[in-house]
Structures are given as structure tokens and as C-alpha cells.
Amino acid sequence: MPGFRVPPPANEPVRTYAPASAERASLESRIAEMSKERIDAPLVIGGREVRSSDTFTFRAPHRHDLELAEVHAAGTEDVTAAIVASKAAHHDWSRWDPNERAAVFLRAADLIAGPWRDTINAATMLGQSKSVHQAEIEAACELVDFLRFNVAFAEQLRDMQPYSPDGMWNRMEYRPLEGFVLAISPFNFTAIACNLPTAPAIMGNTVVWKPSEKQALAAHYTMAALRAAGLPDGVINLVHGDGGLVSDVATADPDFGGLHFTGSADVMRGLWRKIGERIDTYRSFPRIVGESGGKDFVAAHPSAQVDALVVALGRGAFEYQGQKCSAASRAYIPRSLWPQVRDGLGDLAREAKQSMGDVGDLSTFMGAVIDGKAFAKHRDAIEAARTAGVEVLAGGGTDDSEGWFVDPTVLVTDDPHYDTMERELFGPILTVYVYEDDDWEDALDLVDETGPYALTGSVFAEDRHAVHEALDRLRDAAGNFYVNDKPTGSIVGQQPFGGARGSGTNDKAGSLLNIVRWSSARAIKELSVPPTDWRYPHMG
Numbered sequence: 001m002p003g004f005r006v007p008p009p010a011n012e013p014v015r016t017y018a019p020a021s022a023e024r025a026s027l028e029s030r031i032a033e034m035s036k037e038r039i040d041a042p043l044v045i046g047g048r049e050v051r052s053s054d055t056f057t058f059r060a061p062h063r064h065d066l067e068l069a070e071v072h073a074a075g076t077e078d079v080t081a082a083i084v085a086s087k088a089a090h091h092d093w094s095r096w097d098p099n100e101r102a103a104v105f106l107r108a109a110d111l112i113a114g115p116w117r118d119t120i121n122a123a124t125m126l127g128q129s130k131s132v133h134q135a136e137i138e139a140a141c142e143l144v145d146f147l148r149f150n151v152a153f154a155e156q157l158r159d160m161q162p163y164s165p166d167g168m169w170n171r172m173e174y175r176p177l178e179g180f181v182l183a184i185s186p187f188n189f190t191a192i193a194c195n196l197p198t199a200p201a202i203m204g205n206t207v208v209w210k211p212s213e214k215q216a217l218a219a220h221y222t223m224a225a226l227r228a229a230g231l232p233d234g235v236i237n238l239v240h241g242d243g244g245l246v247s248d249v250a251t252a253d254p255d256f257g258g259l260h261f262t263g264s265a266d267v268m269r270g271l272w273r274k275i276g277e278r279i280d281t282y283r284s285f286p287r288i289v290g291e292s293g294g295k296d297f298v299a300a301h302p303s304a305q306v307d308a309l310v311v312a313l314g315r316g317a318f319e320y321q322g323q324k325c326s327a328a329s330r331a332y333i334p335r336s337l338w339p340q341v342r343d344g345l346g347d348l349a350r351e352a353k354q355s356m357g358d359v360g361d362l363s364t365f366m367g368a369v370i371d372g373k374a375f376a377k378h379r380d381a382i383e384a385a386r387t388a389g390v391e392v393l394a395g396g397g398t399d400d401s402e403g404w405f406v407d408p409t410v411l412v413t414d415d416p417h418y419d420t421m422e423r424e425l426f427g428p429i430l431t432v433y434v435y436e437d438d439d440w441e442d443a444l445d446l447v448d449e450t451g452p453y454a455l456t457g458s459v460f461a462e463d464r465h466a467v468h469e470a471l472d473r474l475r476d477a478a479g480n481f482y483v484n485d486k487p488t489g490s491i492v493g494q495q496p497f498g499g500a501r502g503s504g505t506n507d508k509a510g511s512l513l514n515i516v517r518w519s520s521a522r523a524i525k526e527l528s529v530p531p532t533d534w535r536y537p538h539m540g
């Protein structure tokens, strides 16, 4: 209805789950219940649950014996059906009053903040091996924030209207894209997985959503919550399974209108290439919005506060087992501070290891890495470092007997271009390079020139001049830059998220800049009194 305004958004408060609290008891009981179930996770196409003959078993990363779901993987015909369903829904959904569309997502936010909270958190904890705090801050709070803030950003965009001089009315209509959007999401954030299909849908697009096979359980419940909130059939079509197959079919369709991707840089480049090769076949130039990898840094100046620096390194590198695109994975520490940082970080890593285990126990700080492939990558990187003579200051152990456990590990190298200073490992492994205090400016240049990414980074300094210097020299080294804070934990509405270079298109998830990408605006000029003489005055 014209004139209605969406409620001004505020960030969802984070629950603490302190011992003996009611919220802890309620979540524990949902975790216990879910651990006993082995659900069937179908595709959802045009509002129908579709079961395929090709299924895979979804297990908890921290417990090989815990089978949580049998997931139905889409075949070519299923993906085609999902595309047909999204096209069929497009006409009506794209013409819904934007406030009516907003109402669906605001209700979904309230459901997830309320009655669905335990389910979404439990699924993320068990399915992606997140500690209770790591699940709560994103699977509940960030997801709710994305929904509430994005409907407000969509309204802000609609409010952006052109100037109309006397005699005419100029209008901007923020239409969705023609065709359908393909959303392909990563394993590591339930919030991002939900945001990739919902941000375009808020703008009136219809979507084929392919979540990560490693996030299928939480994706299943997220889809259920969206449907419970009244999302019409066909607006978001959930297809589990192989990303290569789904994207092959989707990008071969002439109505492929856009890609909303988050994942690794190689996969993103592959998708871009595929779209490029097929560019002559599309009705429109498809929008490509993609966020990819990171090799995120912490650079400390000799004036840095050591205690705060150690906490930032530990939390930044080891929370969620280092499997955040923003995780601290390379650190540059001045020689004068190194003895204290070394002691503090070593102690922290050893203590964190004591609190690693089954995330179903809510006192746990760290769980397991996501799967056997990630485990092998981390184990091999640590072994290679040992062989290369790199010091293993803390951790270095791995154990796959019950789950995919990798110790919080600190490597110390004297080669700033050593492999683990440059390559994204996506695990709980931090590599430190110690520089001479007088070489601060060179150290900043090293930070800037090392590796292909530019996602997040932190500088620690009490000296204001050093902060200024870092901001300037590292201007293009990170899309999210932190001063005296860890490089992780961006909050929707506070630090719009995304990086450039090899880290993506930097369209800032959870901001107006992202929402604008899901619209193809129409400018409408209506003249009140059209001219009736073709000649201009200068013609006499």
C-alpha cells in the first residue's frame, strides 16, 4: 500500500546461553532431539517437495557416527523444473506491492528470531560444527539482520527518485531483473546462505538456490522457515546437490538473469567463465555478484597493545576453526613485541585446544573442520611446514578418529612469502612473520603485495600516525578494514561486507549497494503538455 513504511531495523540482540539459563536449556533440548533424527531433505520446486533417486548422507563434521539427514540431490530435470517454476512465479511476484513482499521477509525474521531460533541454531551447530556462540551470532542474529535491514534498504532505494521540473513527472521504478537469479551459497554461514536467495527475492526476483552440500541441513530448515512465513511457491526454489551440474543447466538458459555467489575464488572464476562463454545466448547481460576467498591479515605496529592484539589474533584465527572468509590467517608482528605476543598466543592456542570437541556440549569453543577434504588440506599444510623447517609454535596436531579435528595452530616463518602466508587454507592455522621495528612501512607494503585477495584486515597501533599510514598504504588491501579489532565479525547495517581483488565484486552484502544490484530500474518521464509544433524557436 502506498505510504506504508517498513519498521526501522535494529540488530537482533545476541543471546548468551549462560549456564542454567532457560535459553540454554531450550537449545540443548532441540540439539538432543535433532541428534536423534535422520531427516529426509528434499528439493523444493514450485512449492512442492521433490525427492530424487540420487541422495547423499549428511553427517556432523565432529561426529562421523552422527547421521543427520538424507539429502536429495538435483538432476538435470530437477534443475530445469526449478527454472520453469521460478519463471512461472516471476510475473506475479515482481508485481507484488513491495510492502507485501517485505511483510513475508519481516515475518520470516520474526519466526527465526523466535520459534525457529533453536532449530536454525541447532542445525548450524550440528551440521556445520559451530559452537553455540558462533551459531547464534550468524545463523540466528545475522540472518535476521539481513532480512530486516534488506527490506529497509529496498525501501531506501525506492525512495531515490529523480527531480521533476515543472510540466513533467519523472519517476524511477525499481523493477527486478528479467529472468531468474541463480544463488549458489557456501558452507560456512547459514546467514549468507539465506541472504543469497532472499536479497534478490526482496527486490521481486525469483530464484534457483543451490546451497552447499555441507550446509544442507540448515538450508533445509531455513527454506522451511521462509515457507512458514508465507513465501509464495516458486519464488525461491531449493535444489541441493552438485554446483557444477546446477550451474551448467541454469547458465544455459536464455533467461538466466543474474548470479549471486559466495564461495571460493576458483569456483567463482569458473562460473564467470561459463557465463562469458554463453554471453551471446542471453536475453540480458547477467548481473554477477560474487564474494570469494580471503587471506586476511593482522598488522601490528610497535605501539600496539599486546593483550588486545593477542585476543584479536586468537579469536580472529581460531573461532569457527578459522573457516570464516574473514579469519585472521597471516600476522605481521614487530620484533620488540614478539616475545610477549609469542607467550600470549601460544598459551591461548593451547587453552583453546582444551575447549575443542563436540559442539553439542555448549561450553565448547571450537568444533571440527567441515569435512575430510578440508582436514587433509590442513594436515598436509602443517606437515609441509614442518618439513620446510617452519616453526610450529602451538598446535599442529590433527585427529580424525571421531570427527575432523585440527588443533588451533600457530606457525612462525621467516619468509613473508611462505606458502601459508599466501594461500587460503580456511582452517585454524595462523602464520606469523616477525619484522624489524624500523621496517614498519616495508611491512605494510608486504601486507599489501602478498597474495591475490583483499577481503579483511586489521591494524593494531596506539600511535595515530601509524594508523593513518596503514589506512593509506593498505587502501586497496581490504574491503573491510579494522583498527584495533579482529578482522572478523562484521555486523549487518554496521560494517557492510565484501572485498575486491581476488575476493570478489565487493557489492557489500547487507547494504544498499547489494540490493541495488538486484534491480533493473526503469526511468519513466511523463509530460503534462506535450509540444504540438515540431519547429524550434531558433529556426525563426
Ligand code: NAD
Pocket (backbone or CB within 6 Å): 184, 185, 186, 187, 188, 189, 192, 210, 211, 212, 213, 241, 242, 243, 244, 245, 247, 262, 263, 264, 265, 267, 268, 270, 271, 291, 292, 293, 294, 324, 325, 326, 424, 426, 455, 497, 498, 499, 503, 504
Ligand atoms: P566452494 O567454492 O567450495 O563452494 C561454494 C558453493 O559453490 C557451494 O554451493 C558448492 O557446491 C558450489 N560449487 C562448487 N563447485 C562448483 C562448480 N564447479 N560450479 C558451480 N558451483 C560449484 O566454497 P565453500 O568451501 O563452500 O566456502 C568457502 C569459501 O567461500 C572460501 O574460499 C571463503 O573465503 C569463501 N567465502 C567468502 C565469503 C565472502 O563474503 N567473501 C563468505 C563466506 C565464504
